[in-house]
Amino acid sequence: MGQARDFEILTINPRDPQATKIPAIVPLGLIERYHKYRSVDFENLRAAKYVLENAQRIFSVLREFGDEERWCYTGRPERWYVAENVTAPFPDNLVFAVYLDSRIRIYQSRAERVAEDDPMSPVNWQSRYGGLVWKSTS
Amino acid sequence: MEKHFLSDFVTGEPGFRPEPWYNPYGDCIEYQTVNEAVVADRIDGLLTIYRSALTDKPIGFQIKGVRVLLEKLKCHGVATLSSEADNGELLSLSLFAFLNVAYIQMPETPERLHGYKTVTSLVPDSAQLPLTELPRLQGSSAQQTASHERESSLAHVPLPEPLRP
Numbered sequence: 001m002g003q004a005r006d007f008e009i010l011t012i013n014p015r016d017p018q019a020t021k022i023p024a025i026v027p028l029g030l031i032e033r034y035h036k037y038r039s040v041d042f043e044n045l046r047a048a049k050y051v052l053e054n055a056q057r058i059f060s061v062l063r064e065f066g067d068e069e070r071w072c073y074t075g076r077p078e079r080w081y082v083a084e085n086v087t088a089p090f091p092d093n094l095v096f097a098v099y100l101d102s103r104i105r106i107y108q109s110r111a112e113r114v115a116e117d118d119p120m121s122p123v124n125w126q127s128r129y130g131g132l133v134w135k136s137t138s
Numbered sequence: 139m140e141k142h143f144l145s146d147f148v149t150g151e152p153g154f155r156p157e158p159w160y161n162p163y164g165d166c167i168e169y170q171t172v173n174e175a176v177v178a179d180r181i182d183g184l185l186t187i188y189r190s191a192l193t194d195k196p197i198g199f200q201i202k203g204v205r206v207l208l209e210k211l212k213c214h215g216v217a218t219l220s221s222e223a224d225n226g227e228l229l230s231l232s233l234f235a236f237l238n239v240a241y242i243q244m245p246e247t248p249e250r251l252h253g254y255k256t257v258t259s260l261v262p263d264s265a266q267l268p269l270t271e272l273p274r275l276q277g278s279s280a281q282q283t284a285s286h287e288r289e290s291s292l293a294h295v296p297l298p299e300p301l302r303p
Contacts, residue, residue, distance in 0.1 A: 007144055027163055031147050037159070039152035040173050045144060064183030064243070065206035082175045082191050084154070094177060099164065107164030111177045111191060128180060
């Protein structure tokens, strides 16, 4: 039987990347929605978890409307689900992006095409995001 | 693949349903027609096309800033692209309404027009979002406000529909 609570994944604090890691929340509503109606996205929450635990870049996100702070974490899992029950190596020309809201809740995760100048950044990152908040040195 | 780390949080078989969803965590509408991994193709600050990771064909999209778009829809007249009950109460809004109001927020460019036309072709006329699943408009429930606006003259200002197939 399911548990009526959110899931938490420890990740870098986007407001203070040098500080202790903080829990990112996977809302139960998102988990249930994905499982029931978008099973491939549900499976790819594995990739989202991997990226949050092994982030390579963190960007602040600008929205066309509203000023709520949001973030985009990027990384590259080894494999991902491309269709129901079908996994494949994660392509070199893509980066997996996980988006968090101001309450550090996941609201979206998906693949993005990589930028020409950085294989761990989404294309056009300079113009579409507020800025690079943190970059992995490992 | 090993057991899913969230398997204890869900029951039943995983599934797929190609219907629009208002994602309250991201204040966005997501619509996906095929159960495949997607690659984002950003058209502008409000619209992102979802392309299949297998075929690169467009299989869905995301519309951001839904709370603000709802306010703007209220000003343009929601009755043009909505469904209503026998008593005139608004029940849902068409995805076309959101695409239209998103489209007119920024200057027209060939790239934007192409992007919006691309996703419009994915949307069946029946694709509606129930008002009960959308965020409440400021100062009133979406349903109450929408009904009120429908009765006002504002409700009869037609939305531009350059994108309808």
